[in-house]
Amino acid sequence: MVRFENIAKTYPAYRGKPGVKALQNVDFAIPRGSITGVIGRSGAGKSSLVRLINGLEKPSAGRVIVDNRDISALTGRELRLAQRSIGMIFQHFNLLSSRTAADNIALPLEIAGWSKADIRARVTELLALVGIADKHDRYPSELSGGQKQRVGIARALATRPSVLLSDEATSALDPQTTRAILDLLANINRELGVTIVLITHEMSVVRQLAREVVVLDAGRVVESGHVADIFTHPKHPITQSFLSEVTGDSLPVSLASRIVQEPGRHAVIRVQVRGAGAGDTLVARLARELGLDVSLLSARIDEIGGQHVGALVLGIPGGDGAAARALAWLSQHQLSAERLGYVA
C-alpha cells in the first residue's frame, strides 16, 4: 500500500528562477494489489509524485508511506533496502547498451549481493515471465521497443518488489505494442499481486489497464476513485477534457466543416452518453416521442469499466422549436446535451 499524507513538494528558487509548488495538499491511498493510474497534463506533478514514492525526492511537508514504512524519513542503507521493494519502468527503457538482456536484468540482483547461481536461475525465470526467453544474449540494440520494455519490466521485478512504478512506460511504443505491454502488466498484477502505479498523460492507457484513477492538475488531486465512476461522471473540466480524447467528443472533420451558426435545415445536438446501456435506444425513443425524423450524424461509444461512455451527434429537423423540445426531452431524461449549430 502507498499512502500520501497531506504532501506538499516545493522546489526552491535558484539562480533567479522562482520556486515551484509542484504538489500541494496531496492526500490519497493506493490500495495494495491495485492498478492505479495517475493522469495529468505536462507539469501537473506526476514525476514529482513518483520520485516521492521511491524516495528519490523528499516531500516539503507530509509523509509518504510505502508498505507501512515512512519512506520519506529513510536515508542511506535503510532507504536503499526499501527501494528494492519498489520497481520502476521508464519511457525510454533505461537499459545499459553494453549489457545483454540477461545482464541488464541481473544488475539489481548483483547490487543486492545475490550469488551467481541464484542470479542465473532468477534471470531465466524473469525472461520467461515477460515472454522473451529467447533473447537472453541479445543486446538492447538488437531488440525492438516492446522487447526492450519487457527487459525493463523483468529488471524492475527482479528483487520481487511489492510496488511497480510505470512512468510513461508505453509512450514511446506503437499502439499494438502498447496493448501487448499493458496486457503483460495486467498479467503480472494478477499473478504476482504487485501494486502497479501508472503515470501517464494518455487516457487510453488508464482506460485499458487501471481500475483506480487519480487526476492531477497543477499539483493537486482534482478527482480520484474507480475508473468507471470517474469516467461516467467526470466532474472536473480537466477530467472531462481527458475523457473527450477517448470518447470522441471532437467531431469528424467532414461534419465539423458543415456546421454553421445561422439557422439551417437541421439543428445539430450533441448528447453525452454515460452509464450502462444509456445510448441503446435513445435515438429511437427521441424520434418516436417527439414525432421527429431524427438523424444520427456521428456516434462514438466506448466501454470503460463496464459502462458506456461516449457521445451521439443528432440532426433534428423542424426548426428551433423542435430543437428546443428535443433538448428539453433530453434534459428530462438526465442526459447532458448541447446545440452545436446547424447543417443545411
Ligand SMILES: Nc1ncnc2c1ncn2[C@@H]1O[C@H](COP(=O)(O)OP(=O)(O)OP(=O)(O)O)[C@@H](O)[C@H]1O
Ligand atoms: N528538480 C526540479 N527543480 C525545479 N522544478 C522542478 C523540478 N522537477 C520538477 N519541477 C517543476 O515542478 C512542476 C511539476 O513537474 P513534474 O515533472 O512533476 O510534472 P509532470 O506532470 O511529471 O510533467 P511531465 O509530464 O512534463 O513530465 C513543474 O512545474 C516542473 O517544472
